[in-house]
Amino acid sequence: MSNLALQQEAKIYFSRELLVWYDEHRRDLPWRRSRNPYHIWISEIMLQQTRVDTVIPYFTRFVEKFPTVEALATAPEEEVLKSWEGLGYYSRARNLQAAAQQVVERHEGIVPNTPEEISALKGIGPYTAGAVLSIAYGVPVPAVDGNVMRVLSRYFCLEDDIAKGPTRVKMEVLAKELIPRGRASDFNQALMELGAMVCTPKSPGCLTCPVMKHCEGRMNGMELILPIKTKSKPPRPEHRLLALIEGTGERAGQVLIRQRPATGLLARMWELPHILADDSKKAGAGADLPDAEAMKRLTNGIHNEGVDIQPLEPWITEEHTFSHIHWTMRVFRCHEAGVQATGQYSQDTENDTSSMTQPLEASQGALKDIDPLEYEQATLELKLSGSTPGSLQKIKEQLQLDDTLIVEHQDAVAEHPEVYQAVPSTLVGEAFAYDYRWISAEDMKNYAFPNLFLKILQQHFAK
Numbered sequence: 395m396s397n398l399a400l401q402q403e404a405k406i407y408f409s410r411e412l413l414v415w416y417d418e419h420r421r422d423l424p425w426r427r428s429r430n431p432y433h434i435w436i437s438e439i440m441l442q443q444t445r446v447d448t449v450i451p452y453f454t455r456f457v458e459k460f461p462t463v464e465a466l467a468t469a470p471e472e473e474v475l476k477s478w479e480g481l482g483y484y485s486r487a488r489n490l491q492a493a494a495q496q497v498v499e500r501h502e503g504i505v506p507n508t509p510e511e512i513s514a515l516k517g518i519g520p521y522t523a524g525a526v527l528s529i530a531y532g533v534p535v536p537a538v539d540g541n542v543m544r545v546l547s548r549y550f551c552l553e554d555d556i557a558k559g560p561t562r563v564k565m566e567v568l569a570k571e572l573i574p575r576g577r578a579s580d581f582n583q584a585l586m587e588l589g590a591m592v593c594t595p596k597s598p599g600c601l602t603c604p605v606m607k608h609c610e611g612r613m614n615g616m617e618l619i620l621p622i623k624t625k626s627k628p629p630r631p632e633h634r635l636l637a638l639i640e641g642t643g644e645r646a647g648q649v650l651i652r653q654r655p656a657t658g659l660l661a662r663m664w665e666l667p668h669i670l671a672d673d674s675k676k677a678g679a680g681a682d683l684p685d686a687e688a689m690k691r692l693t694n695g696i697h698n699e700g701v702d703i704q705p706l707e708p709w710i711t712e713e714h715t716f717s718h719i720h721w722t723m724r725v726f727r728c729h730e731a732g733v734q735a736t737g738q739y740s741q742d743t744e745n746d747t748s749s750m751t752q753p754l755e756a757s758q759g760a761l762k763d764i765d766p767l768e769y770e771q772a773t774l775e776l777k778l779s780g781s782t783p784g785s786l787q788k789i790k791e792q793l794q795l796d797d798t799l800i801v802e803h804q805d806a807v808a809e810h811p812e813v814y815q816a817v818p819s820t821l822v823g824e825a826f827a828y829d830y831r832w833i834s835a836e837d838m839k840n841y842a843f844p845n846l847f848l849k850i851l852q853q854h855f856a857k
Contacts, residue, residue: 404550405571407608408549408608410574412584412588412605413577413584415584415588416584417580419591421587423450424437425437425453426583429530429531431530432457432463433453433457434529435490436453436456436490437453438522438525439517439522440453440456442486442522444481444482446590449481452477452478456477460477463494463503463504463505466490466491467503471491472662472842474490475662475663479842479848480848482844482845484663488661489516492516492517493515507527507530507531509533512526520538524538524582525582528579528582535578536569536570536582537582537586538565538569539586540556540589541585541590542585543562543621544556545588546569547611548598548610548617548621550568550610551610551613551620552564552620552621555624557624588605592604596618629717629718629719630677630719630720631677631720632670632677632719632722633671633672633721634669634670634721634723634724635688635726636666636667636668636723636725637666637668637692637703637728638709638726638728638854639728639730640727641730645730645832647834647835648833650701650730650832651665651833651841651847653829664842664843664847665843665847666725667696667701667830669691671683671688692728693705701730702731704730704731705726705727706727706728708724708727709725710850711724712846712849714844714846723846723850
């Protein structure tokens with residue numbers, strides 16, 4: 395038998411035996427109980443970088459809260475992020491909602507069933523498009539992710555670097571050839587299942603593999619070497635100082651949180667105030683900063699945002715790795731000392747803008763460079779719910795604006811969180827780049843936190 399005939403036999407064997415195995419061993423997962431394209435789409439987005447066991451309860455709660463594409467498209471972003479809280483990679487949630495809005499606007503709320511239309515949606519790449527089209531609609535297109543490339547690399551003994559684009563294209567062509575007629579949905583799920591359950595990254599279960607007989611990687615003793623993958627650049631280490639600001643008096647039991655700006659890393663998520671331990675560009679700078687100096691820098695850094703604190707003591711150190719950066723966060727317990735936060739100000743502090751004078755004055759040069767016509771547009775887009783009436787007046791003086799050009803003050807805006815946009819630091823200074831709030835343990839259900847800050851807050855409130 396020629397090599398070409400042997401290869402064809404191996405392909406037919408692979409597809410046939412894989413489906414026999416899947417029909418018997420497939421897991422009962424909630425998104426497999428129907429061909430609902432919306433549910434399948436959500437599950438595939440959640441499963442990116444996340445284990446199945448972790449995703450199941452999130453998926454169940456998410457589709458209960460947002461049962462249709464329209465419900466997701468029209469929901470306040472904060473509700474979507476809160477429902478995503480703990481899954482990480484929050485851009486997935488934002489892209490998912492943006493794509494849902496596109497589906498409503500362009501496709502009358504029906505998830506499209508063609509490669510061209512579904513690939514045009516935000517956040518949907520070749521894998522997700524292939525998964526939704528094949529699983530929900532039975533379209534014979536491949537769905538190639540890391541699991542699938544690992545299985546194919548081993549079975550066909552392919553030594554191409556799976557981190558490179560051309561290798562993915564090659565894998566997609568191969569995977570499409572393997573799809574049996576009329577079984578695209580089951581085949582793609584079976585291929586994913588084999589990678590997740592048997593042909594695992596470090597300890598492949600070759601003896602229980604349904605396609606072991608023709609696996610070239612096993613026969614060549616390369617099952618632990620394949621797939622070949624170039625190591626990615628390690629995340630840049632970054633040391634930060636975090637202020638856990640505990641309320642006193644009437645605010646006893648509360649802590650101060652802030653909302654991140656509208657763009658960039660973790661956009662619009664809530665967090666605890668923190669600064670770089672060292673402003674230099676060197677990776678890992680500030681790692682050896684003594685506690686006394688760290689607390690001094692933290693005090694000055696938070697003061698520049700309009701919040702005065704009194705550091706008490708170092709508490710804990712926590713770490714978190716993003717795809718490109720690794721945060722080491724030194725947490726210091728602090729008390730408030732003149733905080734300008736939403737809905738939390740006294741008559742004595744209402745007209746005291748001394749803590750914000752420096753950043754506002756520092757931004758005056760930038761303010762003078764802004765065209766007067768841009769003042770109105772820029773200010774109308776601001777949500778100054780982190781400001782007191784006194785600081786609003788200060789902004790109006792800086793911008794030389796009439797009352798009619800300033801957005802609603804804090805009490806009114808607090809009822810409309812969906813209009814939030816971060817205040818540009820070039821417009822009114824870094825003091826207004828964040829929206830600050832006092833919260834209790836009970837209030838945490840109303841705010842979406844990245845995993846790192848969620849962990850710190852849970853430890854604090856559990857004390």
